[in-house]
Amino acid sequence: MTGPAADGPAETAPFPYRLIATDLDGTLLRSDDSISRRTRDALDAACARGAAHIVVTGRAVPWTKRILADLGHTGLAVCGQGAQVYHAGEQRLLTSVTLDRQLAGLALARIEAETGPLALAASRDGLDGAVVVGPGFPQGDGPLEVLVTDDPAELWAEPLNKVYLWHPELSDDELARTAREAAGDLVGVVMAGPGVVELLPLGLSKARGLAVAARRLGVHASETLAFGDMPNDIPMFAWAAHGVAMANAHTELRSVADEVTESNDADGIAVVLEKLLAG
DSSP states (O other): OOOSOTSOOOOOOOOSSEEEEEEEIIISOTTTSSHHHHHHHHHHHHTTTEEEEEEEEESGGGHHHHHHHHTTOOOOOOOOGEEEETTTTTTEEEEEEOOOHHHHHHHHHHHHHHOOEEEEEEESSSSTEEEEEEEEEEOOOSOOOOOEOOOOHHHSSSOEEEEEEOSSSHHHHHHHHHHHHHHHHTTTEEEEEETTTEEEEEEEOOOHHHHHHHHTOOOGGGGGGEEEOOOGHHHHHHHSSSSEOOOOOHHHHTTSSSSOOOOGGTTTHHHHHHHHHOO
């Protein structure tokens, strides 16, 4: 029988995936916006065995930096639905894709012809880009202050990475579907969470941003494990070798996932990673 010497040091097998891509809201973050110690430990253990961890979120960089700092994350993050690749350790943008504001205006005209007037907000590009909230758009709690304006032109005054849509009667799914049918040849449309329907540059997705970040790390899609909870994670699941949906995930994502784990509040990421670590 051959094998390592009985008194020799035991070798630790490498983690089965070289890259772990995790969404933030509803996935890595619990409902109180914290990250559990169990999940932190599982990610640290996977990284100690050769994996890299990338956060892939719909949040733009200004809304993500605090969370990355709390996590102690010094590597890459894909933000703004794939528009931005951010180096957390160096605190700088490596890539940034902006929305063509003229095309977005044409898209909105088409959408409103079907839905009636929409309330809008816009996310400005850059490390410190503000979220500008227009008339009638709901203002939720967030880590940053927003700029509230009564002048719709202010929404378009600076380069943007996305525009948020809100309708007083249509559900998120209905609004996203109507917007996609009306203007999907001009802009990308995603439903990224409760009350979050967004217009993006055409062709932009989390998968596109993740592919850019992975190339910088020398990692391929076939070596990537991805976790998510919303329809905007579908392209990322299609790109990665293995897509894991949280128990709290939207039905559209669950239907295309390779696996469904526990919820974000029940440490679903850690459950999967611990099984792989036990190998």
